[in-house]
Amino acid sequence: MEDIKTFLIDKVLTYESDTLLPETEKVLQYVRREKTDKPIIYVSSGTSSVIAGSEKTCDAIDTYIKENEPSAVFIQVGCTGPASYEPLVCIHIPGKNKLFFRNITEEKVEPLLNGVFHNDINEDDLAGQTGSKGFELWPGIPFMDELPFFANQKRVILNNCGCYDPESIEEYIARGGYRAYIKAIRHYTFEEVCDIIEKSGLRGRSGGGYLTGLKWKHALNTTSNARYLICNAKESDPGAFTDRTILESDPHRLIEGIAIASYAIGASNAIIFMRSGSDHAKNRLQKAIERARDFGLFGHNIFSSGYNLEITIRVEPGAFVCGEETALINTLEGKRGMPQLKPPYPTTAGLFGKPTVINNVETLMNVPLIMQNGPDWFRTLGTENSPGTKVFAMAGKGRLTGVVEIEMGTTIRTILEDIADGIKEGKEFKAIQLGGASGSFITAENLDTPIDYEKLRKKGIGMGAGGFVIIDENTCMVVANVSHAVKEREECSKYLRVLSENL
């Protein structure tokens, strides 16, 4: 264990040239598990998989391996995306392409593994195959990225989700992780990092769409003896589970994003504010932070750069409203989570009166990629005013549900008809709710609107933070709307009270 740690630190993290030595690459292929000499079984283990029964599947696989295939390796990975396929099992036989099987419940494990290890595959459970050069094809089996669910997506920030063990920092580093962070703290000034992000045109993904780099600069340019970075993983909206999926499937990239953002604003304290009830995500994140600290990525004088950083996790005590910036700050200060009128904005006077930047999980996930590939690369994705991609949590009455990532500029119709594969049970479409209970409804005439901040705003639609709930003809809109309005009534009255007091 110690060997691989020093190897990764010396030859990868702190290696000065951008291209690694060929012999390093060779070792990394094995760390990434691209090359393997043993069969590997991957099981998705996000919350949606656990609910669908993946824990029992894991137990069954474990027992099977011990009894029949002791050479096989068994790994729990994050969530690949299609929640309707959970529990999703992926099998990698050495020298051949990876095979994906859907809805593998406990009782299906034994026949499935017997089939795979003896070359007799049951086609019913098969979802598809993925592979790269040099691997043998499975004839007659579709490729995963050709399925309509994946073909219409552009997985950029989710590209690691479901591919690696989220608890293994080694694998993340082997996939190019944390190099951008080390480079930033060693070679760039605070302003340079802000400039790169501003140039990329990255906009806040929590719905507002404010330029992230500009926000950072506001905080950086406010004179103060301390600054704070808060990662808002509160995700209040019912029906949105994108942040949690990211936390469970790729915690290290989020941590890297937080670390780079903290450096850019000169903050030595970062806080991740999480939703209550997602213990699974919290445990993964906690482990990931511990591993990163073990590698010396946080703490005092990180990699002799003179920069100090501490990351803490805080769990919300349960109030819809404390996802709002000012209410969130009050909660962190140990007060009632009441929103306040802005200005002053948190970037001037936030947590404990110090300049504070609050960024959404999805926004921060983009940061390491922009630092790695450059702002111009980011501009090639999406539209001119809204570069990049957007992650949605598809829920409700679609035939397929799950977490999807699309390039900005994709129409809502593509998401509904191609990715979600239309409405369940052949019912008629009624509306899509974008952005949770306080978001907007999209009806049939607006389906051809592309996902883009300005184009949606022109039609009076807010982008929201990632909720994408499909509603069919049988659902009463009044009930759908009112039930959640009632739940949030108490919370909304808090907003109103603040507003009226200030009038």
Add this chain to the structure above:
Amino acid sequence: MEENVRGKMNTKSKSMAGSVEAILNKYKSGKREDLIPLLQEIQDDLGYLSEEAIVKTGSFLGMSTTKIYGLATFYDRFRFIPYGKIQIRICNGTSCFLNGSQSIINKIKEETGTLPGQTTRDGNFSYEIVSCMGGCCNGPIINVNGQYHTHIKAEQLPELIKKLKYVIEKD
């Protein structure tokens, strides 16, 4: 099979005066911003915020008990009564709602005869309504002491509650 129905039974005892002090000792600085994590940790340990725990926290942080109550009642995750032996969580996220979680809530209300967030008089059942557990394609979902039940229908509930009652009696 029994394990499938009931999940893990709540076995936390109600008087754990010592553990509150142990938690308080972890927060040596005792600042205002420690209040919420402190209360959360006490609740994780005891299952609820007892009067005794709130008084102790108050004297530790130098805050009045009323202020702490004021804060704790603002947030809906804090409880002031212990959980029942069987704790049911019902998902009412948009997806589960569309798939019929309202009828589940009504049925459980009817079967247990108590309101969400409360505990039945015999201390056997308590239930709460949560906003999205994350199993959106398997809704409606309920969670009985950590054990998920997916695609649940209102007519299955009386049977489930009966089984749970039997399990409690046997213990």
